[in-house]
Amino acid sequence: MKTAATVKKNRSRRSLSKTDRFTLATFVGIPTLLQIILLWVPAVVTIILSFTYWNGIRLKDIQWAGIQNYKNIFVNNPLFYQALKNNGIWLAFFVLIATPLGIMLAYQIDRGIKGHAFYESIYYLPVVLSLAVIGIIWNFMLQPGGFVQGLMGRDIGNAISIYGDPKINTWVILGIASWRHIGYIMLLYLSGLKSVDPALKEAAAIDGATEWQIFRKIILPTMQPVNIIIVVITLIESLRAFDLVYIIYGSPTIFPLLNLLVFQNFAGQGISMKGAAYAVILLLLCIVPIITYLRISFKEDLK
Amino acid sequence: MSEEKNVVSRRSVLKGAAIGGAALAAGGALSAESASAATRLKGSTVKWTTRGGGATGDKIAKAVNDAFTKKTGAKVVAQQVNSDDFQNNFAQIMQGSPDDAFGWMAGYRSNHFGEMGLLADLTREIGHLKSTLPTAAIKGATSPVTKKPYILPTTYYPWGLHYRKSMVKEIGMNPEKINNWDDFVKLMTLTQKKGLVGYSLGAKGGWEAMGTFDILNARVNGYKYHIDLLNGRAKWTDARTKETFKYFAQLIPFMNENVMDISWDGMRDLLLQKKTGAMMMGSWFANDFKAKSQADYDDLWVVPFPEINPKFGVDTIDAPLDGISVAANGKNVTGGKALAEFWASPEGIAEAVKAGDTNIYVSKSFDTSSYDAFNKQKLAVLASAKNIMFFLDRDARGDFAGPVVGPAIQSFIKKPSDINKILENVQAQWDALPKN
Known part of the structure; x- marks a missing residue:
């Protein structure tokens, strides 16, 4: 079996012409080179630096720190655990609520429910805005002295602590983030759904399958490639969250997220390699689940 | 060439x-x-x-x-x-x-x-x-x-206690005589009784509340202790540091309930809209009062933060x-x-x-002869101090002030009863910094 595969592979490689090979080398080589220079070299340097003390200025000042930066983060810094919790809630909320909602919306719109074009456009609208702009809009609405506070008859003196109170702000922030995420997922899924052969659905319906059965047994499996993209996007969007919260707060400490802590320890006067250590922790948190997931799904595909 | x-x-x-x-x-x-x-x-x-x-x-x-x-x-x-x-x-x-x-x-x-x-x-x-x-x-x-x-x-520019003369008069106090802690507490209490904010504070940016901590620590423990503390020569877990936070804790009941939601401009607006008794801030915002109206500007006043420990009087200022x-x-x-x-x-x-x-x-x-009353008062506030602090995030190293002290003060305002744990934590993070 294995040898057959190798033979097949070899044959296909031999059949490449010179031009093909050149094109391939260019198309694969240049991006790979850029990837190595712009991504992997800095990543490796960051990993090394995370084991040092350095203020980012003179190379000669670098001191070996061993695991001290990590120890400091894990043992002494309460912000780290708050950030981990916030990123965790963000991820759970996206996985369990926002993403499924986006998929459901896409499915309904694809079925052509009444007014689907209207729904499609209102859910899609926030997607054209960057998260920074979304942050500005919602900050303007909900901050003390903001529009919504005004509607509730509150001035700055007695404004409800929407962004400051940890019992409220998590859900407000997640709501705002989902406002965009749902539309994004809907759009991705919708484009996938358009390519599903309607005959499959019709056949299932004739066989007496319910809506739910059609969705689970027909749509989801045929949409496997899109599903992979959506899972990866949901994971990354949740873990790399930064801009929305940074724009709203301007500081990383009231609603800490891992990325905000990376930034805080890299920016301004406070440059320390604790920032690098945070970045490495974040990298591991992103990469491990994604690689695991991709391996599982590709293995299933091969079967 | x-x-x-x-x-x-x-x-x-x-x-x-x-x-x-x-x-x-x-x-x-x-x-x-x-x-x-x-x-x-x-x-x-x-x-x-x-x-x-x-x-x-x-x-x-x-x-x-x-x-x-x-x-x-x-x-x-x-x-x-x-x-x-x-x-x-x-x-x-x-x-x-x-x-x-x-x-x-x-x-x-x-x-x-x-x-x-x-x-x-x-x-x-x-x-x-x-x-x-x-x-x-x-x-x-x-x-x-x-x-x-x-x-x-x-x-x-001086960091001082800002208030509106008219509001202080309204509660029956003399705006020229807010000198010690008792005066200050009375001002906040009476203002709060009127349904307003006694002492307004913002901490959204993480640095605004440092001004209040700086001055409390300088008033309670003196300039030298404060600078020593910021440079690791005194300990955050010291009883003297805790004493400062006891005074800070007394201010919390007088504060607006949305401290974490507003920054310095929110504090300014509270005072501009006559919704707060007093606030500790840098005087840079005075021009915004002038922009609103001359009457608002004339009403604005600044004094050195009141005396707490007579040993130190009002000998220190953040400028x-x-x-x-x-x-x-x-x-x-x-x-x-x-x-x-x-x-x-x-x-x-x-x-x-x-x-x-x-x-x-x-x-x-620099010629100050043409100065108006508020600017002359700013100079008087500056002149009253023997020791000048530069503000916490300029007096302490950058990898400590912003990432460690700022969030610690925020957590303290959110939950003052946690102060011992918070200070232990700040000290542990200072100890973990690389020293040359």
Whole structure:
């Protein structure tokens, strides 16, 4: 079996012409080179630096720190655990609520429910805005002295602590983030759904399958490639969250997220390699689940 | 032509720095050439960065820079940058191709980068200005490590207790006599009874509440203890530090309930809209009162934060000192130094004031006779203090103030009963910092 595969592979490689090979080398080589220079070299340097003390200025000042930066983060810094919790809630909320909602919306719109074009456009609208702009809009609405506070008859003196109170702000922030995420997922899924052969659905319906059965047994499996993209996007969007919260707060400490802590320890006067250590922790948190997931799904595909 | 020369000189400077191992050598090498400096200045280009300030900032910069051009024949190319971005990327900008001279901040922010060789040594320039500058300002601009100045001091502003005279009168108190802790608590209590905020505070940005902590600690434990604490010579877990937080905790019941939602501008608005009794802040926002109406401005008042411990009285104040620094890696270091000196000189100050600068200059040449009542009071507040602090995030190292102390004060305001745990944590994070 294995040898057959190798033979097949070899044959296909031999059949490449010179031009093909050149094109391939260019198309694969240049991006790979850029990837190595712009991504992997800095990543490796960051990993090394995370084991040092350095203020980012003179190379000669670098001191070996061993695991001290990590120890400091894990043992002494309460912000780290708050950030981990916030990123965790963000991820759970996206996985369990926002993403499924986006998929459901896409499915309904694809079925052509009444007014689907209207729904499609209102859910899609926030997607054209960057998260920074979304942050500005919602900050303007909900901050003390903001529009919504005004509607509730509150001035700055007695404004409800929407962004400051940890019992409220998590859900407000997640709501705002989902406002965009749902539309994004809907759009991705919708484009996938358009390519599903309607005959499959019709056949299932004739066989007496319910809506739910059609969705689970027909749509989801045929949409496997899109599903992979959506899972990866949901994971990354949740873990790399930064801009929305940074724009709203301007500081990383009231609603800490891992990325905000990376930034805080890299920016301004406070440059320390604790920032690098945070970045490495974040990298591991992103990469491990994604690689695991991709391996599982590709293995299933091969079967 | 002369620009070319500057490029060459910059290269030789860099080479010298590489050989000598310290970019500080650059300062020395250049001052040796100072005899020809004036001739080399003529026709050269100096780059200037204005840090924020909008249209007024640009107008002031243009007035001063034009006067410099007229005097020396050197051309000045100016740009305005976003203050926060400039600050956040400062180390990277200084290591790239920075503008030659720019407005900057004294304290840790200039000392640290000067010690790292990114800011030029201004010993010679501060020597020229010596007769016009108070000793305290020169001391404030000088690094305690290298004993060299990396900034030419220009302006400063007091952090004081701000309130509205009319509101204090309304509750039956004398606005000229808010002197000690009891007066202060009475003011807050009576204001709160009227359904208003007793003491307004914002902590959204993480730095605003540092002003309250600074002054409480200086009032309770004195200037020396405070500076020792910020530099690791005293402990955060010390009973004296805890005593300061006991006073801080007394303020919390008087505060607005949305401390974490507002920043300094929210505090300003609370006072502007007559919704708060008092607040501790830098006086820079007074112009916004003036912009609203002259009546609002006339109503605004500032006093030194009230006395707590009679041993220290009101002998200390937070008065951040600003000034002009010169990039060691600029293309025209000679020109940058000359421009910086001009900005800090009586001539430059006169131009800035004429163009509408309302800042208080430290220079003895600075004429305050035409000052209005509020500005005179600001000067009085400054004069009342023997010791000048620069504000927590300039008095303490950058990898400690922002990332550690700021969030600790926020957690304390959210849950004052956690103070012991919070302070233990701050101390542990100080202990974990790399020491040289």
